[in-house]
Every structure is written in structure tokens, then in C-alpha cells.
Amino acid sequence: MEPVLFYGVPHGCSFGSIVALEWLGRPYRLCRIEMPLDTGERTYVRLNPARQTPTLLLEDGRALSESLAILQHLAARDLCRKLGYPQGSAEFDELNFALALLHTECHSAWGALFYLEDADATTTARALTRAARAYGRIDKLLGDRKWLAGEGPSVADAYLAGTARWGRELGYFDLQHDFPRLHRHLEKLEQDPAVRFAHAIEDRLPAQSCGEFRGEVTLAEVASRLLA
Numbered sequence: 001m002e003p004v005l006f007y008g009v010p011h012g013c014s015f016g017s018i019v020a021l022e023w024l025g026r027p028y029r030l031c032r033i034e035m036p037l038d039t040g041e042r043t044y045v046r047l048n049p050a051r052q053t054p055t056l057l058l059e060d061g062r063a064l065s066e067s068l069a070i071l072q073h074l075a076a077r078d079l080c081r082k083l084g085y086p087q088g089s090a091e092f093d094e095l096n097f098a099l100a101l102l103h104t105e106c107h108s109a110w111g112a113l114f115y116l117e118d119a120d121a122t123t124t125a126r127a128l129t130r131a132a133r134a135y136g137r138i139d140k141l142l143g144d145r146k147w148l149a150g151e152g153p154s155v156a157d158a159y160l161a162g163t164a165r166w167g168r169e170l171g172y173f174d175l176q177h178d179f180p181r182l183h184r185h186l187e188k189l190e191q192d193p194a195v196r197f198a199h200a201i202e203d204r205l206p207a208q209s210c211g212e213f214r215g216e217v218t219l220a221e222v223a224s225r226l227l228a
Contacts, residue, residue, distance in 0.1 A: 001059070001225060002027040002214055005070075006044065007201070008035045008053030011114070011169070013067050013107060015162030015198050017054050020074045020155045022194035022211035023083055030201065030216045043223040057222065068103040071155035083155050095149040098156040101137065102163060109134040110166045131167055132178070138164065139179040148185070153192070161189045162198075 005021060007014035007030055021028045038044060039051040047063040048055045056064045056073065064070055075084020075095075085091035109130045116124050138160070142148065148156040164186055167173035175183040189195050193210040200207035207213075 001217075002029050003059060004029045004031050004057040004217060004222060006031045006033050006047070006053055006055040006057070008033045008039075009202050010035070011166060012053050012202075013111075013159070013162050014054030015165075015202065016067060016155070016159035017056070017070050017074070017162075018198040018201060019158035019161055019192075019194045020071055020083060022197055022209065022213070023153060023158065024074055024077060024081060025211045026077065027212040027214050029214050031219060031222060032216060033219075038219065041219055043219045043226070046226070047222075061226070067107075067159060068099055071099065071159055075155045082150060082152050083158075085150065091150055095154055095156055098141065098149040098154075099159065101141070102156065102159050106134040106138065107163055110163055113166055113170050113172055116172075128172060131172070135164070135167065135173065135175070135179045135182060139182040142181045142185055153189075157185075157189060158194075161186065161195050 005014065005017055005028060007018055009032060012033075012035065018030070033039060033044065033053050035053065036051075039048075039053065044055075045051060047057060048065050050065065052065065054065070054067060054070055056070045058064060064073055072084060079086060085095055109127075112127045113131055116127055119127070138148075147153055148160055164175075164182065168175050173179075175186065193208070197207050197209055197211075197213075199205075
């Protein structure tokens, strides 16, 4: 079977891996993981003992977890697509920096926004300050660039599309007003067919793949594959 990406809903950072798979243009399947319920299922725990998403089940049966590792793996599958670059090149270093920034500072800062509903004023203020700082770093990094790293869309842009949306979707930030360069970049990404596809998949709407999507599988079907 083709590689299977286990993507988390709602609001999973695995959104970026769906976008990257579409851009890669190689056959793949998806498995929907309703968080946190499905992450405790025996089959999924076997694949990802940390009970997190995403997970990428490879053709040889290995399971790869953590967005940073999955995105670098996908980029390396076809360097001609320029979703990533050869290790040791200046372009690779630039991409690796952008991914590291998104994976460490930004993901943790923006992800914390999901837990503010019952937080006290001090905790909320600190979280919003931290999230704003992360947005500011990406806004500054973009500058006059057309893409986050390199001359075209890369796995960094895919990851950004899946994580930077959180502050806006939760109603904490007006990106257009406060971070205009980031806002323009996200608006451009929202028009990309791969990003539209990822949204449709998450929302269970009719989805038109621009890549080589071969359909969704269930955890039960994956369990049968692992036992085969």
C-alpha cells in the first residue's frame, strides 16, 4: 500500500503534511484521527506511542512521527520538486532554519492558544505576548520574499499554512492589521489547490486532489495491514 498519513482533527498541524503530500505528487492515502479519542486506539498507539499526530506509515512498515521529520522526509523524496534542498546547500540551511523556527517557537506559542478558555488573565496575557512574538518573527522573516524559504513553495510554507491559522481561527489576532506580510502570504497559500484540498479533507467536504491522493483508510484497515 502507499504511504498513509494519519492526520489529526480538529486544527491539526498535520494539515501541513497533507499540503506537502499534494505538492509532492506521489501516491498516498490518509487516515483521519479524531483527537484525542482516536489517539488512544491500540492500533494508533502501536504506531505512535506518544499518541500525537501526525504519523506517516511508510511502505516498508516503519512509522515516522513529528511534523518536522515527516516534512523533511517528504521533501527528500523528490528534490526536483524543490519542496526541500540537498543537505549541505545554503538553501537547505535556510529551509531548516524556517522549519526549526516553526516547529519550536511558533508551534508551541500558537498551540498554547487552544488552552486559554479557562485561563486567568496573567496566563492569557503571557500566552498572547508569546504568540505575537512568534507571529512577528515570521512576519519579519518573510520580508519581501515570495516564499518562506527558497524560490518556490516548500515544506516550510506547507507547515506555516497548518499552524499560523490558529491565532486567526481562534479570534485572538487580526493578522491583516498586525502582521500584514504574513497575512498576505497566508492569503496566497489559501488560494493554492493543495491548501484548499487540505481544508476540504479536514471539514469532510468534497475534495479535489491536485496530487496523487488514493483515498482514505480506517484504523481497522491499517490494523489489517500491520498484521499481514
